[in-house]
Amino acid sequence: MPPAKIPALGYALLGMLQKPSSGYDLRKIFSSTSMKTYSDSPGAIYPALRRLERDGLIRGTVEEGSGMRRRQIFRLTAKGISELRQWIALPITREDVGSNLKTIMLRFAFSETAMSADASAALLKSLDSALTPYLQHLREQLPAMMNPAVPTSARLSLECGIRSFESLAEWTHYALEIYEKKGRRKIGDKL
Amino acid sequence: MPPAKIPALGYALLGMLQKPSSGYDLRKIFSSTSMKTYSDSPGAIYPALRRLERDGLIRGTVEEGSGMRRRQIFRLTAKGISELRQWIALPITREDVGSNLKTIMLRFAFSETAMSADASAALLKSLDSALTPYLQHLREQLPAMMNPAVPTSARLSLECGIRSFESLAEWTHYALEIYEKKGRRKIGDKL
DNA sequence: TATGACATGTAATCTGTTACATGATTAG
DNA sequence: CTAATCATGTAACAGATTACATGTCATA
Secondary structure, three states, X not given: OOOOOOOHHHHHHXXXXXXXXXXXXXXXXXXXXXXXXXXXXXXXXXXXXHHHHHOOOEEEEEEOOOOOOOEEXXXXXXXXXXXXXXXXXXXXXXXXXXXXXXXXXXXXXHHHHHOOHHHHHHHHHHXXXXXXXXXXXXXXXXXXXXXXXXXXXXXXXXXXXXXXXXHHHHHHHHHHHHXXXXXXXXXXXXX | OOOOOOOHHHHHHHHHOOOOEXXXXXXXXXXXXXXXXHOOOHHHHHHHHHHHHHOOOEEEEEEOOOOOOOEEEEEEOHHHHHHHHHHHOOOOOHHHHHHOHHHHHHHHHHHHHHOOHHHHHHHHHHHHXXXXXXXXXXXXXXXXXXXXXXXXXXXXXXXXXXXXXXXXXXXXXXXXXXXXXXXXXXXXXXX
């Protein structure tokens, strides 16, 4: 079996399955949070779960509690955990920042429980490195937009992008500080 | 023919076709800008153009310049222009802010040329109205994340979202100010 | 016991991705 | 002339959306 390409929805499911859940549980969580971007329709989630099970990344067991409705609980297999970790730890490129930001944030959100606080901090550093050249690239496009022939709304759209990535860079530094403090506290505890 | 659902890629093409272009031109623009989110592969763009033509929203004419390669130039039809305008002017809901932000920004970027500066300002006001309750909803989730059982990375992800929407709200006000200044200047010119 | 919410799914359709194919034109 | 690039596409496939289908359990 070659590595098998898993779409974003699949990884979102893997990440959520760090806590064993039924398809219905997952759907509820997806539709009530921003994860609904990855789809919250049964026609997407159930087939995706079946594919993950087919590929040996999760395993479902039918729960037979007395007086309970039939529910199938899915759990990560060892293979599923390692696939999830490998996906989280993927290096972040300039292109990712532009097109897969949501996925990057999802990886970060999962990183601490699936791996460690150190892995979370490493992801943030990787993001910061990708962010710097990306922001520079955006800023370089600004002078061309100052041409009066370019409509104001097009220039403002670019400015919106620049601001949002600046804000993301600030958050990255803020988040890194928190992990650094945590690290120091942990060392302090040992003394 | 019922209104015919047009996917995001279709609207992105309609917007870009405010300037008549060939499929190849469009592909180049898409792959060199952030529009690549809507796909830059020929297998998506050419079929999408054909669908738009089938629905009477654009019309292609083969260009026969001497010593030029065969190129088909697509233009918006009257129906295409009105479909584009109607899409741009769609009201913005709280849900849109969470899941279709990219599309909203695309609509804004097109708004001034396809409609007017007034329409751009109206879109910004609509965005601002949707943003306020959405931000409130995000902020309400924060206390639950302060529970030490919740991993830091999950809380930080939420904070990232809050910050990015705060920054978007600031940009909205900044952009609105610019349109208001423009409006005053226009009135001043008439005096 | 009937109504509605729970839990799971399927089928038709559409769109996008990937990878390949084709001819025409320009550069070396 | 031949290699690259321009400009246009096609075919096979995977995945998502929408809408519907099924049975189970709680409650009124």
